[in-house]
Amino acid sequence: MEQSIESYIKNLVRDVIGQNLGGLELQCDRQTYVIANWKMNKDLNETAEFFQKINSSHDVSVVICPPTQLLYPTQLFIKQSGKPIGLGGQNVHWADKGAYTGETSGSMLTDVGSEYVIIGHSERRQYSFEDDELVNKKVQQALKSGLTPIICIGETLGQKSAMQTEQVLSKQIIGALKDIDTAHFILAYEPVWAIGTGQSATAELAQETHAYIRSILRQLMGQKAEGISILYGGSANERNAAEYSAMPDIDGVLVGGASLNAHVFDVIINAFAKGEQNS
Numbered sequence: 001m002e003q004s005i006e007s008y009i010k011n012l013v014r015d016v017i018g019q020n021l022g023g024l025e026l027q028c029d030r031q032t033y034v035i036a037n038w039k040m041n042k043d044l045n046e047t048a049e050f051f052q053k054i055n056s057s058h059d060v061s062v063v064i065c066p067p068t069q070l071l072y073p074t075q076l077f078i079k080q081s082g083k084p085i086g087l088g089g090q091n092v093h094w095a096d097k098g099a100y101t102g103e104t105s106g107s108m109l110t111d112v113g114s115e116y117v118i119i120g121h122s123e124r125r126q127y128s129f130e131d132d133e134l135v136n137k138k139v140q141q142a143l144k145s146g147l148t149p150i151i152c153i154g155e156t157l158g159q160k161s162a163m164q165t166e167q168v169l170s171k172q173i174i175g176a177l178k179d180i181d182t183a184h185f186i187l188a189y190e191p192v193w194a195i196g197t198g199q200s201a202t203a204e205l206a207q208e209t210h211a212y213i214r215s216i217l218r219q220l221m222g223q224k225a226e227g228i229s230i231l232y233g234g235s236a237n238e239r240n241a242a243e244y245s246a247m248p249d250i251d252g253v254l255v256g257g258a259s260l261n262a263h264v265f266d267v268i269i270n271a272f273a274k275g276e277q278n279s
């Protein structure tokens with residue numbers, strides 16, 4: 001696959017910096033993210049209203065992933081607000097361009113100001129039958145387009161009950177990262193049983209699972225694993241955010257329902273801003 005010069009240089013710089021700082025990353029703070037996944041919610045007016053209310057924070061990387069038709073106006077609202085907020089897509093196609101009705105390419109996402117893209121969300125795995133191989137192709141395309149992939153992994157309730165969580169997660173991680181030799185991605189642990197159910201994982205369980213995920217990343221990429229942000233997702237909200245932020249391997253949250261209200265989302269952002277100041 002051909003790569004644009006711009007994305008080639010971006011990836012090269014990331015890889016070189018990642019390698020040279022590999023040893024230092026052990027002492028450096030990992031980047032903390034609070035990312036909103038709006039799913040198929042909000043219209044133009046509601047989006048404008050959200051940006052009038054949101055405060056955000058300079059201590060945390062805040063990213064909004066609106067539905068595709070709102071990406072461009074959201075970019076304008078972010079600029080107008082002057083706030084340090086990033087923009088992300090909720091999905092990307094694996095191909096550069098072509099006859100793929102209803103799909104969105106990586107360059108279309110960057111064209112409207114996106115820097116991130118969610119890949120492999122459990123809803124897409126469930127409703128659009130995305131498997132690890134497709135997730136991997138999308139991760140490759142995202143990197144090639146200069147986007148930071150936010151790769152979602154997580155076990156179902158049945159898999160959890162059958163004590164298969166570690167097996168499922170390691171398979172998803174290894175599958176998603178096949179032939180990927182950069183550490184330029186974010187991983188989101190989203191237990192399927194916790195998404196949209198109000199049944200969030202306890203901070204202790206999430207920490208334990210994140211530590212396991214990092215151990216798999218260490219096996220795959222050595223020291224670079226220390227610099228990878230691993231986010232928790234699944235009914236994260238304004239009441240439990242502070243508990244997650246206190247955990248050493250929870251580097252932020254991917255938030256669905258609770259990200260739709262600007263005030264609630266601000267409380268979550270502040271929980272992680274404080275967590276970062278205290279660490």
Ligand code: PEP
Binds near residue numbers: 194234235257
């Ligand atoms: C999500 O779908 O990414 C998510 C975390 O949703 P919720 O916060 O609503 O559980």
